[in-house]
Each structure stands twice: as C-alpha cells, then as structure tokens.
Amino acid sequence: MEPIRSFDELSVGQEFRFGTMAMPLDEVLDFARRWDPQPFHTDEARARESPYGGLIASGIHTLAAAFGHMLRTGFVEQVSMGGTGLEVRWPAPVRPGDEIAVSGRVEELTPSRSRPDRGAVKVRYTGTRVSDGAVVIEITATHIFKR
Amino acid sequence: MEPIRSFDELSVGQEFRFGTMAMPLDEVLDFARRWDPQPFHTDEARARESPYGGLIASGIHTLAAAFGHMLRTGFVEQVSMGGTGLEVRWPAPVRPGDEIAVSGRVEELTPSRSRPDRGAVKVRYTGTRVSDGAVVIEITATHIFKR
Numbered sequence: 319m320e321p322i323r324s325f326d327e328l329s330v331g332q333e334f335r336f337g338t339m340a341m342p343l344d345e346v347l348d349f350a351r352r353w354d355p356q357p358f359h360t361d362e363a364r365a366r367e368s369p370y371g372g373l374i375a376s377g378i379h380t381l382a383a384a385f386g387h388m389l390r391t392g393f394v395e396q397v398s399m400g401g402t403g404l405e406v407r408w409p410a411p412v413r414p415g416d417e418i419a420v421s422g423r424v425e426e427l428t429p430s431r432s433r434p435d436r437g438a439v440k441v442r443y444t445g446t447r448v449s450d451g452a453v454v455i456e457i458t459a460t461h462i463f464k465r
Numbered sequence: 466m467e468p469i470r471s472f473d474e475l476s477v478g479q480e481f482r483f484g485t486m487a488m489p490l491d492e493v494l495d496f497a498r499r500w501d502p503q504p505f506h507t508d509e510a511r512a513r514e515s516p517y518g519g520l521i522a523s524g525i526h527t528l529a530a531a532f533g534h535m536l537r538t539g540f541v542e543q544v545s546m547g548g549t550g551l552e553v554r555w556p557a558p559v560r561p562g563d564e565i566a567v568s569g570r571v572e573e574l575t576p577s578r579s580r581p582d583r584g585a586v587k588v589r590y591t592g593t594r595v596s597d598g599a600v601v602i603e604i605t606a607t608h609i610f611k612r
Contacts, residue, residue, distance in 0.1 A: 381525060400503070
C-alpha cells in the first residue's frame, strides 16, 4: 500500500484495503481486563451465561485494533497530524480468533480555512469478519492531514 | 456511587460524577506503542517538533481510560449488556500527567420494543482536565441496560 503524501492526493470515494487483522484470545482478555472489565469480555464462564453466549471482544478493543492495524500499514505516516473525533458502531460481536479485513473510504475532504498547510479528511473504515462476511465495526474518523 | 439496578431507575437529564483519573506518562507511551503508534504519542523528541509541541495521549487511550474508569466505579455492573456504538470528540489534547474528572449525563432512554427486559441508554460522558477546566473528551455512548 502506497503511503499518502498529501491531503491533495485524496478524492472523495477513494477506497483502500488494509489487509486483515487477528483478534487472539489472549489480547481480547488482556485489553478487556485493563480497559473494559465487563464479564462478557473477561470471564469465559460468565460470558457463556450472558446474552452473547460466550466471550466477545470489547468494542473499544476492536476500535483500537483496527486503528492500529491501519496505522501500521504506514498509509497515513507522512501526513497525519492527529484527529478531532470519530463515530463507531458495532453491528455484530467479535469473537476471540476472528480474522477481520479492514478497509477505508474517503467520505469528505475539507481544506482548513485558517491553516493552508492542512485539511480535514473524513474516512469511513469498515471491519468485516473474513469467515462469514459480517460487518463487525464501522468507524467514521476525522483525520487532519498535511497538504 | 450507588450502582444502577435497572434501566427504569434512570431519567433524562440525570447527572453522575465518577471522580478523577490519571494519565501517567508510562501508560500514555505503552498504549500508543501498541494501538496508536504515531510519533506525537510515542516519541518525546519527535513530539516536540510536532504541531503539539510535546507528547499527547492517543485519543483512543483517553476514550479507553475514561470508559474503564467509569466501569470500575461499579456504576453499570448490574445492568450493562454491552453497547451498540459511540461518538467521541477530543476538543483539547491530553498531556502525560493530566488528571481528568469524568462525569456523565443521561441524554436518551429508549425501551426496547422487541425485548421487554432491556432498553437503550444514551449517556454523554465528559472528561475535564482538573488543572484548567478544559474539556478534553466528550463521549456519547449507547448502552444496553437490563430492566
């Protein structure tokens, strides 16, 4: 995947594929114990009795994992100046062992009025479970990119 | 803080204070190296040359920390069946060493039509830096709570 070199290279509707990421059991448990200690994320026995019928990953873990996976491709390394916010939805639970394909689509490009060296880029990221095609996460993130 | 026992105990406009949380330097670095490896989160020297003039916490870290902090109060322990999505904004950067007060306000209550044992609760969480009163994170989360 070719890194972006400038905000001005992007166009609305552009799509990117970031490959797949794993959600191993030990990471599901570690993340949840530190940041999202709810029994359906941290305790196999109690998770079985929960409405989910077994362990599921913390949604914040899936968010962090998808975001970290995208960053590690180097895609935004030359342009990223951080972000101002995001929206996330979890349409289906993620199970330990799931493999998730991450893709992105440019939704909006807004050059900064006050700072000509940068612009806001709204990207919709989608995480799709490889085994059954279920969408497990949708993130709409607003990045600030250099021009 | 008294734990919620049912969706039906809540009312729109109710406010809750969850005390304060710390954002120590080692956690800022650890979280970012694993989940948000961008130089303004992971590398003090490069962060000084960035637009932020020094290290700032990953926004996803601040989100995870605020959420984990709220969970550890036990507030939602008896009712939480997970969440369906959230929106987050980071109006100001978080610096290592910041102490952040976390509060919540009930914004919307929607009993489930199909499942009489639960309802959706939209809560707006706010993180405010204690030293200067700056709002550093705003999260609007949709929880599913038992009735």
